[in-house]
Amino acid sequence: MQNNRCIPCPIGYTGSTCKGPCQYPKYGFMCQSKCDCNPQLCHHITGCPPPRLTCKAGRSGKYCEFPCRYPSYGQGCQEKCSCLQHLCNAETGCKYKVNV
Known part of the structure; x- marks a missing residue:
């Protein structure tokens, strides 16, 4: 809060002090977006990596x-x-x- 106004946390962060990263599967601005990839691939700011056109063998x-x-x-x-x-x-x- 600044000058009696709430200011949003930086993208990918949440909480009263904006120090906590969004919790999976949420990410992005105000943690409103949802990852559709597994937790190891989901980044709290950017979400899932773009899909690959082809996977390596196996x-x-x-x-x-x-x-x-x-x-x-x-x-x-x-x-x-x-x-x-x-x-x-x-x-x-x-x-x-x-x-x-």
């Missing part, structure tokens, strides 16, 4: 935040592992290749 999700789900692996999670789950790498596939 990743999926709007923000590439998830590994491919077994048995899928590779670019776009389009390949299928033909080995047991603990031997399947989300990025590269089966750890041991078997020639058939």
